[in-house]
Amino acid sequence: MRVIIVGGVAGGMSAATRLRRLDESAEIVVIEQGDYVSFANCGLPYYVGGVIADRQSLLLQTPESLRARFDLDVRTGTEVVSIDRDAQTVEVRDVRTGAVSSEAYDHLIIATGAAPAGAFEAAACGPAVATLRTIDDIDRIAAVLDGLPGGTTGSAVVAGGGFIGLEAVDNLVRRGLEVTLVQHGAHPLSPLDPEMAAVVVDELRAHGVDLRTRTAVESIDADGVHLDDGGTIAADIVIDARGVRPAASLLTAAGLEPGATGGIPVDGHQRTADPRILAVGDAAEKIDAVSGEPTLVTMAGLANRHGRIAADVIAAEEGLFDRMPDESEPAAGVAIIGVFDLAVAMVGWSERRLIAAGRPHRVIHAHPTDHAGYYPGAERLTMKLLVDPSTDRILGAQVIGRRGADRRIDVIATAMQAGLTASQLSRLELAYAPQYGSAKDPVNMLGYIADNNATGLTHSIQWHELYEAQAAGAILIDVRSAAEYDAGSIPGSVHIPVDDLRTADLPEGDLIVHCQVGQRGHTAARLLAQRGRRVRNLDGGYLTWSAGVRMTTKEFA
Amino acid sequence: MRVIIVGGVAGGMSAATRLRRLDESAEIVVIEQGDYVSFANCGLPYYVGGVIADRQSLLLQTPESLRARFDLDVRTGTEVVSIDRDAQTVEVRDVRTGAVSSEAYDHLIIATGAAPAGAFEAAACGPAVATLRTIDDIDRIAAVLDGLPGGTTGSAVVAGGGFIGLEAVDNLVRRGLEVTLVQHGAHPLSPLDPEMAAVVVDELRAHGVDLRTRTAVESIDADGVHLDDGGTIAADIVIDARGVRPAASLLTAAGLEPGATGGIPVDGHQRTADPRILAVGDAAEKIDAVSGEPTLVTMAGLANRHGRIAADVIAAEEGLFDRMPDESEPAAGVAIIGVFDLAVAMVGWSERRLIAAGRPHRVIHAHPTDHAGYYPGAERLTMKLLVDPSTDRILGAQVIGRRGADRRIDVIATAMQAGLTASQLSRLELAYAPQYGSAKDPVNMLGYIADNNATGLTHSIQWHELYEAQAAGAILIDVRSAAEYDAGSIPGSVHIPVDDLRTADLPEGDLIVHCQVGQRGHTAARLLAQRGRRVRNLDGGYLTWSAGVRMTTKEFA
Missing domain, CATH: 3.50.50.60 (FAD/NAD(P)-binding domain)
Incomplete structure (x- = not known):
């Protein structure tokens, strides 16, 4: 043979x-x-x-x-x-x-x-142009960077904010270059939803990356890199990472x-x-x-x-095996990327993609720490779960954080591939010691929220639905502490801390409650619902809402 | 109500x-x-x-x-x-x-x-005695440690090498005490099998812990702590962690x-x-x-x-819910503990427990790195998987390492709870970027080995079965490099590097091959099997074998 x-x-x-x-x-x-x-x-x-x-x-x-x-x-x-x-x-x-x-x-x-899906035309005396896919590519890039005049750190334009593009940005900044990221879409990492991408954008900006969104490289000449929004960026090298x-x-x-x-x-x-x-x-x-x-x-x-x-x-x-192997499983699309100190991980579909396909879905956000808060070094995770409301199946997830995002996406991806429901995530036994997790693991937390949604115990509202609901007359109650409220609040909200809700005078009409991440909001919503009030909990709380409004909401138009 | x-x-x-x-x-x-x-x-x-x-x-x-x-x-x-x-x-x-x-x-x-299952009797002028389960306990321990004479670090005996016992050892060493761990069984962490516990024992000894196994505290008096093997240990404090x-x-x-x-x-x-x-x-x-x-x-x-x-x-x-909740799932027994720089994680049953229950099982060891070897900082994992040979279901797993053990035990535990087979671990899509994993994740590797076992492609032999097989006439071929062989080899082995196997003169009779971790051994075993040889691959290679013989083999008598 x-x-x-x-x-x-x-x-x-x-x-x-x-x-x-x-x-x-x-x-x-x-x-x-x-x-x-x-x-x-x-x-x-x-x-x-x-x-x-x-x-x-x-x-x-x-x-x-x-x-x-x-x-x-x-x-x-x-x-x-x-x-x-x-x-x-x-x-x-x-x-x-x-x-x-x-x-x-x-x-x-x-x-x-x-x-590569396309190629830039390099110009004489203009910046070098390279893709980043082969050993030859990195030899070429290394030659350009090594050839920069002594004492200068150089500058780069990266075209395309996908996986390779962001890894290029991260590494060029690490090497000391001034880096501009040119991104056609509204934010880098288009598989993320905007309120999740906000965390990545914050990280890029914190590391000095000049982020240019909704624009593209039009041409390259001796003056530098010309964008289709009229801007020009001087650069020593252009990394073409516009996809394949x-x-x-x-x-x-x-x-x-x-x-x-x-x-x-x-x-x-x-x-x-x-x-x-x-x-x-x-x-x-x-x-x-x-x-x-x-x-x-x-x-x-x-x-x-x-x-x-x-x-x-x-x-x-050829008869060497007595049976054909099992067929290839469908692709869940599990992926992870390091962006400076963040790990950004995902599986399945985003909310944007589900909306575009007209596919019914439920959305869950959570912001637990990667391990017990009382043990030093706990870092906040930003998590999102997409759920099929009719079957409770997991349609997708996004997890971002400085620690433990890889682990949580793997658990969710395994559950998804094994056909577990979103509610069943609450019942997974996962490894816990205070430096490694929580007795209720972040994945369990997503499952508990999913269970509360599925059983109708909680009705949630998404950050991008809030403005419309308020316009229709719903009253937003901020149940956080006074200190949290004073540090920043959502326009139109009434402040009643959760511990005061039993005794406070409540506004009439439909209510929306919110806290910082959604947990106290859930307690508040349950309390109010049992008093006969129509109430929704702002999913993911102030953190998700503020991340969403930092980014554009055009995607949801 | x-x-x-x-x-x-x-x-x-x-x-x-x-x-x-x-x-x-x-x-x-x-x-x-x-x-x-x-x-x-x-x-x-x-x-x-x-x-x-x-x-x-x-x-x-x-x-x-x-x-x-x-x-x-x-x-x-x-x-x-x-x-x-x-x-x-x-x-x-x-x-x-x-x-x-x-x-x-x-x-x-x-x-x-x-x-606590029992209590030591403290003696006047003898070491303090405490359990480690409540706020009162830690206040008492802190008072003893804070009261040690200035300039002395003190010494402690910890009775019981379970979870609390090992966490006590770790923390007392961290605080500067000389610590003796007294363990009734052959090794600490009895849910581990001995060749896995060897890694923990190495870590304890590397941190100066005086480990006394197969013994117990008999009495405590002004001279110190008396063991039932006749030893006496002076100590300022005894932590009683003998279980509950x-x-x-x-x-x-x-x-x-x-x-x-x-x-x-x-x-x-x-x-x-x-x-x-x-x-x-x-x-x-x-x-x-x-x-x-x-x-x-x-x-x-x-x-x-x-x-x-x-x-x-x-x-x-009480009629507040329209249905009873789903019943509690069975307990998989997922657990993790930090022992100095190691994370030690487990789920399900050990080999020892399966043997004791007379339950058929297959055993798989692997030693992959937590992330791609070409990316800095990769650390070796020590992994073990127990499989039901008739159903290919996962019966248990043990994962130990400086990085990534928490993540791998969670993936295996999730797969186990979802009813995936061991072979299906090979087909899980898991998050990969070079700093976070490998294109073939350590969990996938276990799955590939399980699949090769289940399809009969590989016949493996365990470290504790080797001596008997050699005694029965099987020839052991060490297929590692000369440098590896020279650094330490298994008694009775013949050295033929894997790359030389196609041209070498091979011994007659039944063969066993081994490499460092099992992977080259698999390649060697396949090559030899196709030449009509009866051949088994030493599961987990030299690393598993040497860890096993470092510990006693009495458990398998």
């Missing part, structure tokens, strides 16, 4: 090594366009920032080490230029010499990844049409429409866990897993 | 506050024997160590604050001395004055917690017999055999998630959750 794998990083190399463990006799050829295989692409921004000091540590394997350990025929600096599906051959070109050869395959795995699209053209040329996403459609066994050709990684479509529709998720974890499944499928088809 | 709650810490106070949010008109009386309610009992050892500097921060609520916020009638310094179930009254005694009164209830919630038993005598006296565990038997709605009496927290039995049998689990999280369920049950019985 001869298997050709196109692309030698995450998905391709997982397929190659797994296949070798299943079949010692298979001929396995890996064709890689670049000079490196199996490099740590997620580490590249941190090499730019100097966090990873040793370039060599990014090069996890070499063709020689892969030959020795796994008997793989790895050919760097070669590319597949075409596929002849009938003949089951690929045309391979040596990138340096241009020499072309034909290689036969029994199975072909496409792991070509993704490529699947590298699917090889299959398109072979008559296998891409999906609506631009990615390669595959079945649950990573097979394309041609059963001899499988596809994995960023080039291939995934099935969205929330919608069940094809989607793109460019995550190394999925690439690795799907590469392994592709190897298992080939082994099964 | 009048509800009396006996015990005002975790479970009792959760019941009281939840009940108030459900019923503004109920009369809720909390009877607490001590002077404090709702204090941070999990924080007490850290106050002793000075980590928590402010004693006040341990006192989360007062009777006054609970009156103001929740209209609770909290009576500290009072105890329930008897229950008249027919009359639905309790006899309450004022601890200071001795005055006795009778209080009627419609519902009674027992949240009396647990009490449920405080169930109140119900026993009222004719409600305790279970075989000594705890109060309850149904899924926390009701005792008397439907007017509920029990929650450390006094009540839980249902074990692995066996389905009654058990004791003394965790604050369960106490809180069951307190809330008890309130919901009363509300439903």
Whole structure:
């Protein structure tokens, strides 16, 4: 059996090594366009920032080490230029010499990844322009930064506030550059909702990042970077991080049409429409866990897993396995990024996306600390949970914080993938000691709120619904302490601390209560509801509301 | 409606506050024997160590604050001395004055917690003796430590290497004392298996703790602490942390017999055999998630959750809720403890316990780093997973490490509680960026090994089975590098690096391969199996084996 794998990083190399463990006799050829295989692409921004000091540590394997350990025929600096599906051959070109050869395959795995969606035109005497996706890219960026005049720290424009863009910003600031982030949308990290992104924006500004939103780079010349809002920014380097699209053209040329996403459609066994050709990684479509529709998720974890499944499928088809592997699970879209001292994590869909799709949902915000408040070093988490009101299933979550966000998103993501309901999060037994959590873990807290919503015990209102409700006559009661109220309050609110509610004279009509994070508000709402009042609790309290209004509310128009 | 709650810490106070949010008109009386309610009992050892500097921060609520916020009638310094179930009254005694009164209830919630299983007799002029469970205890310990002669750091004996015992050791060392830990069993933290406890023992010794295992405190006199192995240890203070038993005598006296565990038997709605009496927290039995049998689990999280369920049950019985709450889930036994720089976490059953119960199981060890090795600061995790071979269900896990153990135990615990199989851990999408994890997360790695076991791709052998297998003629091949082999190897092993296996002359007969952690061993085992060899991979590699032999193997006799 001869298997050709196109692309030698995450998905391709997982397929190659797994296949070798299943079949010692298979001929396995890996064709890689670049000079490196199996490099740590997620580490590249941190090499730019100097966090990873040793370039060599990014090069996890070499063709020689892969030959020795796994008997793989790895050919760097070669590319597949075409596929002849009938003949089951690929045309391979040596990138340096241009020499072309034909290689036969029994199975072909496409792991070509993704490529930048566009490219800026650099200008003579203008700032350097680079993407941040390969070892060559970081060598180029390092050369520019190392070449800055002594005593100057330099300046950079990063175009695109997605994952790579923010990692570039973080690392360039760390290296001492003045950094401007140019973002097409209303805020960086578009998978976040605005009141959550506010926390990230605060962090960027606290580290001196010049954030330009709702604008884009129009051109680059010797004067600098020109934006479409008329601004011009002088810079030594421009990092183009405006996103990627699947590298699917090889299959398109072979008559296998891409999906609506631009990615390669595959079945649950990573097979394309041609059963001899499988596809994995960023080039291939995934099935969205929330919608069940094809989607793109460019995550190394999925690439690795799907590469392994592709190897298992080939082994099964060749009779080495007595059964086909289980089909690939839908992609939940779990992701995390470090932005200076913050971890920003997410899974599933955002509120904005649910609204755009017209999908019913409930929203929960909470702001618990990562561990018991009485133990030193507790840090506040900013959490959001999206829930299907008819099934109580988890549709998405966002968790941001200086400690413990990675852990909480993993617990929620695991619960979501296992099909637990949002209310069941309240009943999860999670590890607690005061330095590691709380007896009611932050994830439990989300579950308790979800349970109170689901059973109708609490009626909540979102920050972006407040103004309209007040305009319709609802009275907002701020139940926080006098000190909290004096430090900042919501326009139109009446101040009655929660402990005074039983004895206070209450306004007539519909009520909305709020506290700092939502917890005292819940106690207040329960007290008032039992007195026969129609009352809603402002979800996430003052913290969520103020974060939301700091950002624009246009998304919810 | 009048509800009396006996015990005002975790479970009792959760019941009281939840009940108030459900019923503004109920009369809720909390009877607490001590002077404090709702204090941070999990924080007490850290106050002793000075980590928590402010004693006040341990006192989360007062009777006054609970009156103001929740209209609770909290009576500290009072105890329930008897229950008249027919009359639905309790006899309450004022601890200071001795005055006795009778209080009627419609519902009674027992949240009396647990009490030390025994007590040492202190001697005149001998070391002070204290438990570590209440505010009074830490005041007493602080008085002893503060009273040590100036310039001396003092010394302590801690009896019992369970959770409280180890937290006491950690904090006393932190405070500068010379500490001896006296442990009845073969190693501290008996829920761990010995090769896992080895990591904890190393950490204790690295911090200068004098560890005395397989012995117990026999007596205490002016010479010091006498052990049953004949040793005597001079000490300024003895912390008695030999474990607790449920405080169930109140119900026993009222004719409600305790279970075989000594705890109060309850149904899924926390009701005792008397439907007017509920029990929650450390006094009540839980249902074990692995066996389905009654058990004791003394965790604050369960106490809180069951307190809330008890309130919901009363509300439903009183017609305030239209349905009974879902029954309490079985207890998975998730726990975590900090031992100096290590986090030690566990869930479910240990291998020792499974063996003792005669329950079939598969064992998996892994030693991945908490995040990508190429990103600075990666720390090795020591992980163990116990799997039911017939269902592939997760029976237990142990995770130890300087970083990320809390997160991995929570993911495994969530998967276990949701009913995922061990193999499905390989398919969990978990948050990855190089500073937060790996594209194949440590939990995924356990899943991949489980999948290879379940599909028969790998046959593994445990560290404690190795000697016998070698004695029966199996040849052990060490596939590590020469440098690793030279630094220490397993007796009887033949050294053939994995990359040389394809060309080497191999010994005849049954083979066992091993590497440092098990991963190269898997590659080697697959290679050899495909050449028709009967081969097993030493699970967890050299690291697990050497940890196991450092400890005794008597447990597995």
